[in-house]
Amino acid sequence: MNRPDAALRQARAEQLAERLAGKPLVLVGMMGAGKTTVGRRLANRLGRHFLDSDEEIEKAAQMSIPEIFEQRGEPEFRAGETRVIARVLKESNVVLATGGGAFVNGETRALVKAEAISIWLKAEVDILFERVSRRSNRPLLKTANPRETLEKLIEDRYPIYAEADVTVISRDVPQDVVAGDVIDAVLAHLQRRD
Numbered sequence: 001m002n003r004p005d006a007a008l009r010q011a012r013a014e015q016l017a018e019r020l021a022g023k024p025l026v027l028v029g030m031m032g033a034g035k036t037t038v039g040r041r042l043a044n045r046l047g048r049h050f051l052d053s054d055e056e057i058e059k060a061a062q063m064s065i066p067e068i069f070e071q072r073g074e075p076e077f078r079a080g081e082t083r084v085i086a087r088v089l090k091e092s093n094v095v096l097a098t099g100g101g102a103f104v105n106g107e108t109r110a111l112v113k114a115e116a117i118s119i120w121l122k123a124e125v126d127i128l129f130e131r132v133s134r135r136s137n138r139p140l141l142k143t144a145n146p147r148e149t150l151e152k153l154i155e156d157r158y159p160i161y162a163e164a165d166v167t168v169i170s171r172d173v174p175q176d177v178v179a180g181d182v183i184d185a186v187l188a189h190l191q192r193r194d
Helices: 003-020 035-046 053-061 065-072 074-088 106-115 125-132 146-161 175-193
Strands: 025-028 049-052 094-097 117-122 166-169
Touching (some): 025 175, 035 049, 049 053, 053 094, 117 146, 166 175
Parallel strands (some): 025 094, 049 094
16 A cells, blocks of 8 residues: 555544544444454544453453353343443443444444444455354254354344444455555444534
C-alpha cells in the first residue's frame, strides 16, 4: 500500500472515531465470519479497546465455552452472554466481537441496538465452513454433519443478522481490508442518519 492510501485510511479511521464519540461498535455474524480478527484490526485503527464476548464469558464463568455448554447448557450460556454484553456496552470506545448466537437472542439484540452500532460480517457458507473446520472448539457443530448444521444455522440466523445497522461482506481477502470496509460502511451509515 502506498503512502497516500495509508494516509487516506488513517484519516477515515480518525473521522469515524470522532463521529462515534465513544459509542461502542459490535460485530455480529456466524462463527468463522472473522469477527475477532476484523474486530482487533478495527479497534487498532480506531484507537479503541477490543473485547471478545466469548473470552469475557469464559473469564466470568472461569470455564471454557464448551465446558459451559456441557455443564450448564445453552440457555445458561445465553443468559451469561447477555449479562456480559450488557456490562461491556457500558464502556466507551470499545469494539466488541460477539459469539454467533448473541445477536439472535432478542434481549441481547435490543441491548446492542440501544447502546451501539451493530455490524454484520456476512460470509458465504463455503468460507465459513472452511474457516470453522480448522478448529474443534465449536459446540454447535459437534454433530454428525457439521456442514448441514452450519447451513441450518445460516438459514435461521441470517434474517436476524440482517437487522444489524450495517452489513459488510467477509471474504477471502486480508482481514485488514474487511476492517477498512467496516470503517467505510459505518461512516456511510452515520452520514445517512444525519
